[in-house]
Amino acid sequence: MSPSTATTNSPGKRFKPKSRVKRGNSAPLRGLTPLVLGLALWQIFGAVDSPYFPRPSTWVEQIVDFYGSGALLPALGATMRSLLLSLLIATIIGTILGILVGASRFFDRALGPTLEFFRATPSSAMVPLGVLLLGYTLTMKLSLTVLAAMWPILLNTRAAMREFNPTLLDVAAVFKMSWFRKVRTIIMPAVSTAILLGIRVGAPVAIIVTVLIEILTGVTGMGALLAQSQQQYNSAGTFALLVLIGVIALAFNFCIAAIEAFFTRHLPPS
Amino acid sequence: MEPQRTQPTMQSDLAFSCQNLSVEVTTKEGVKRLLDPIDFSVRKGEILSIIGTSGAGKTTLLRALGGLIPTTENSEVLADGVPIQGPPDRVLMVFQDYASSLLPWRTIRKNVALGLETQYRGKELQKRVESALDLVGLRKRADEYPWRLSGGMQQRVQIARALAMEPSVLLMDEPFGALDAITKNSLQDELLRVQEQTGATIIFITHDVEEAVYLGDRVLALGGIPGRIIEVLDVDLPRPRHQIYTKELPEFLRLRHRAYESVVEAELRLRSEE
Amino acid sequence: MTETLAIHIARSPAKKKSWISRLNWTGAATLTLLLLLWEVLDRAGAIQFNFIPAPSDMIGGAVELLREGSLQSAIGHTAGVALIGWLIACVIGVVLGTILGISRTIWRWTAASVEVLRSFPSITFVPLAVLLFGFSSAMELVVVVYAATWQVLVNTLEGVHTVSPGLRDVARTFRLSPLRNITTVILPAAASKIIVGLRLGLNLALILAVAAEVVGNPAGLGYGLMVEQQALQPERMFVYFISVGLLGIFLNAILQLIISRALPGITAAAERGQKS
Numbered sequence: 001m002s003p004s005t006a007t008t009n010s011p012g013k014r015f016k017p018k019s020r021v022k023r024g025n026s027a028p029l030r031g032l033t034p035l036v037l038g039l040a041l042w043q044i045f046g047a048v049d050s051p052y053f054p055r056p057s058t059w060v061e062q063i064v065d066f067y068g069s070g071a072l073l074p075a076l077g078a079t080m081r082s083l084l085l086s087l088l089i090a091t092i093i094g095t096i097l098g099i100l101v102g103a104s105r106f107f108d109r110a111l112g113p114t115l116e117f118f119r120a121t122p123s124s125a126m127v128p129l130g131v132l133l134l135g136y137t138l139t140m141k142l143s144l145t146v147l148a149a150m151w152p153i154l155l156n157t158r159a160a161m162r163e164f165n166p167t168l169l170d171v172a173a174v175f176k177m178s179w180f181r182k183v184r185t186i187i188m189p190a191v192s193t194a195i196l197l198g199i200r201v202g203a204p205v206a207i208i209v210t211v212l213i214e215i216l217t218g219v220t221g222m223g224a225l226l227a228q229s230q231q232q233y234n235s236a237g238t239f240a241l242l243v244l245i246g247v248i249a250l251a252f253n254f255c256i257a258a259i260e261a262f263f264t265r266h267l268p269p270s
Numbered sequence: 271m272e273p274q275r276t277q278p279t280m281q282s283d284l285a286f287s288c289q290n291l292s293v294e295v296t297t298k299e300g301v302k303r304l305l306d307p308i309d310f311s312v313r314k315g316e317i318l319s320i321i322g323t324s325g326a327g328k329t330t331l332l333r334a335l336g337g338l339i340p341t342t343e344n345s346e347v348l349a350d351g352v353p354i355q356g357p358p359d360r361v362l363m364v365f366q367d368y369a370s371s372l373l374p375w376r377t378i379r380k381n382v383a384l385g386l387e388t389q390y391r392g393k394e395l396q397k398r399v400e401s402a403l404d405l406v407g408l409r410k411r412a413d414e415y416p417w418r419l420s421g422g423m424q425q426r427v428q429i430a431r432a433l434a435m436e437p438s439v440l441l442m443d444e445p446f447g448a449l450d451a452i453t454k455n456s457l458q459d460e461l462l463r464v465q466e467q468t469g470a471t472i473i474f475i476t477h478d479v480e481e482a483v484y485l486g487d488r489v490l491a492l493g494g495i496p497g498r499i500i501e502v503l504d505v506d507l508p509r510p511r512h513q514i515y516t517k518e519l520p521e522f523l524r525l526r527h528r529a530y531e532s533v534v535e536a537e538l539r540l541r542s543e544e
Numbered sequence: 545m546t547e548t549l550a551i552h553i554a555r556s557p558a559k560k561k562s563w564i565s566r567l568n569w570t571g572a573a574t575l576t577l578l579l580l581l582w583e584v585l586d587r588a589g590a591i592q593f594n595f596i597p598a599p600s601d602m603i604g605g606a607v608e609l610l611r612e613g614s615l616q617s618a619i620g621h622t623a624g625v626a627l628i629g630w631l632i633a634c635v636i637g638v639v640l641g642t643i644l645g646i647s648r649t650i651w652r653w654t655a656a657s658v659e660v661l662r663s664f665p666s667i668t669f670v671p672l673a674v675l676l677f678g679f680s681s682a683m684e685l686v687v688v689v690y691a692a693t694w695q696v697l698v699n700t701l702e703g704v705h706t707v708s709p710g711l712r713d714v715a716r717t718f719r720l721s722p723l724r725n726i727t728t729v730i731l732p733a734a735a736s737k738i739i740v741g742l743r744l745g746l747n748l749a750l751i752l753a754v755a756a757e758v759v760g761n762p763a764g765l766g767y768g769l770m771v772e773q774q775a776l777q778p779e780r781m782f783v784y785f786i787s788v789g790l791l792g793i794f795l796n797a798i799l800q801l802i803i804s805r806a807l808p809g810i811t812a813a814a815e816r817g818q819k820s
Contacts, residue, residue, distance in 0.1 A: 031656030109570040121789035124755035128773040167370035208665040230671035246664030268417040
């Protein structure tokens with residue numbers, strides 16, 4: 001669904017968006033022109049003291065400010081920690097459940113509606129519920145994020161199990177593989193590709209929900225900082241943090257895509 | 271070359287011995303018979319081609335010999351004198367869908383090593399993998415992934431993987447069916463060469479009647495639904511076979527004619543049964 | 545190959561199953577069982593969460609809310625904003641997506657920007673929207689439109705991009721005008737992917753509507769959730785919560801129905817696309 005972010009450049013340039021290879025028609029850096037142009041025009045023609053649309057230079061000032069006041073780094077750390085942890089847990093749970101419902105028709109039908117309900121319910125609605133049950137804690141944050149982000153992983157794993165190439169199972173029989181060896185050398189690698197895809201799709205979800213929770217509940221993190229700026233009518237700060245969070249999301253997704261590309265290099269480029 | 275004589279053969283000479291071999295499968299509608307009881311045997315070192323109409327049970331028969339599907343209670347199927355219960359020892363199957371049979375996340379080399387890994391390690395493993403690769407001429411591309419290889423090469427990888435196990439029997443389901451004519455011919459000759467070198471018994475299914483006669487020592491024609499043996503042809507052509515010269519021999523033409531006829535006959539019988 | 549099929553999939557010709565046999569009885573049974581378990585454990589005092597009410601309490605809460613009229617008006621508000629916002633987003637998204645997708649030149653000069661902006665989590669725009677529009681339904685609508693538009697746009701883009709070159713050649717051979725090209729070739733070919741975008745956009749619209757309500761619009765289901773959570777009224781809060789879920793399912797089902805009526809055959813193609 002999301003255009004693949006195949007990497008042609010080396011990672012490591014954190015705040016510079018990468019060019020994308022898209023079906024042989026590369027979308028090079030010149031595609032950033034509208035953005036850069038927009039920012040430049042804003043900077044040049046924007047009112048110096050506009051309350052609602054402060055110029056980009058003010059954003060940078062705000063970031064420096066946040067850094068200086070010691071608010072930025074802890075928030076950044078909290079968000080990143082939460083993000084990585086929740087993605088890890090989501091992968092584990094999503095994989096296990098995905099294998100379960102993928103391999104067994106019974107479990108698929110039995111758990112189906114229940115899972116479907118949770119999948120369909122928006123994460124934003126679950127936040128007040130989570131707060132009520134678990135309070136303003138890391139557990140709450142992680143639980144809700146995991147609940148939201150595990151679906152792509154679960155669904156992809158389930159699909160991989162159900163559409164498993166039957167010839168490979170024949171090969172396992174012909175080579176007289178033990179159950180253990182069959183799982184280790186044939187089933188797991190095949191499913192891993194699906195899991196990785198699920199992680200790539202689930203990462204943006206994890207980001208959104210993590211930030212969402214931070215905004216809604218004020219739990220430490222970039223989102224909380226953002227909400228604070230808004231509450232203090234700090235428009236420059238709001239814009240600045242919005243862009244910063246966006247860039248972080250970009251970099252994070254890029255890294256995940258790079259990891260996926262690395263582990264699926266045995267696949268033909270699509 | 272002496273024509274093959276139908277002399278009584280010892281059990282120990284037989285790769286397979288089948289009496290009343292029949293396959294049934296239970297569906298929602300009840301029991302469906304895929305293969306009528308048939309009797310036949312396969313000598314060691316023999317190349318047996320199986321031809322026939324669609325649905326006549328060729329793949330069923332092959333899978334039964336490979337121990338992948340069960341036969342009925344009355345069936346007696348012996349592989350090297352031992353009743354079949356699951357894939358028999360040293361009997362390996364090469365699948366029609368070669369692309370799906372290779373593990374896409376492994377290199378060619380690692381694919382060929384699949385069957386050997388549990389028994390051998392290190393240098394010994396490498397040695398066996400290398401010799402299997404040499405048998406099919408794929409040493410140069412051994413470190414690439416399957417998707418980069420053409421269909422013919424992928425099929426050779428599958429064959430190499432089977433050969434690496436030093437099987438006594440190779441069961442092949444339309445191994446060259448999806449390949450272009452030139453690749454097909456070269457793989458046919460490679461198969462003959464390999465068989466000569468290793469002495470393996472080869473049973474293969476093909477839709478190509480010429481291929482069946484060209485490669486085989488005998489041709490088994492199946493027909494009808496459920497399938498049964500229409501004819502067994504002895505192929506008395508001299509070895510080594512040659513793509514041009516063998517195919518010009520009058521005997522080749524006669525056998526080819528006869529084989530086609532039996533398939534057509536089976537087709538007609540099928541139509542009349544419907 | 546047919547013989548393999550005969551063994552592996554020995555199957556009867558497709559019979560029309562009665563709708564009764566097609567219902568997921570196992571699933572319904574599991575769900576009912578879980579609910580019963582919950583009820584029993586709660587009554588028996590085995591579960592001691594202060595804030596998880598028994599299902600029966602929730603029904604009581606629901607009745608209360610319905611009598612007050614708060615539930616209906618909340619549902620109406622959230623559904624209304626989500627739908628209106630979604631419709632606007634569909635139009636903008638499809639139009640922009642088509643424009644960006646059709647012209648290679650335009651795409652080359654905008655692709656990277658689209659990729660960058662798209663990665664910005666839509667939720668981060670909520671505080672900005674509050675700043676600009678205050679606590680109002682306008683704010684909520686803006687947020688919904690923004691988020692849903694991206695979804696629809698991206699999927700439309702992909703749909704248009706993946707129109708097979710063969711079809712494009714056909715359009716050129718017939719010398720179709722740009723408008724006819726778009727309406728008779730491109731859009732129908734991209735339809736299944738566009739529809740995936742529309743469905744995802746609707747889900748997103750609902751999510752953002754509720755999120756915007758929780759943050760700062762005193763109306764709708766999100767607001768109700770907030771209010772009851774702060775008032776420590778778990779039964780009522782759960783009612784709102786379940787309403788959100790049900791609303792989502794309901795809206796999706798209606799959309800699905802409309803699509804399958806208007807464009808039969810498209811749903812199978814769309815379903816295949818939804819896997820990723």
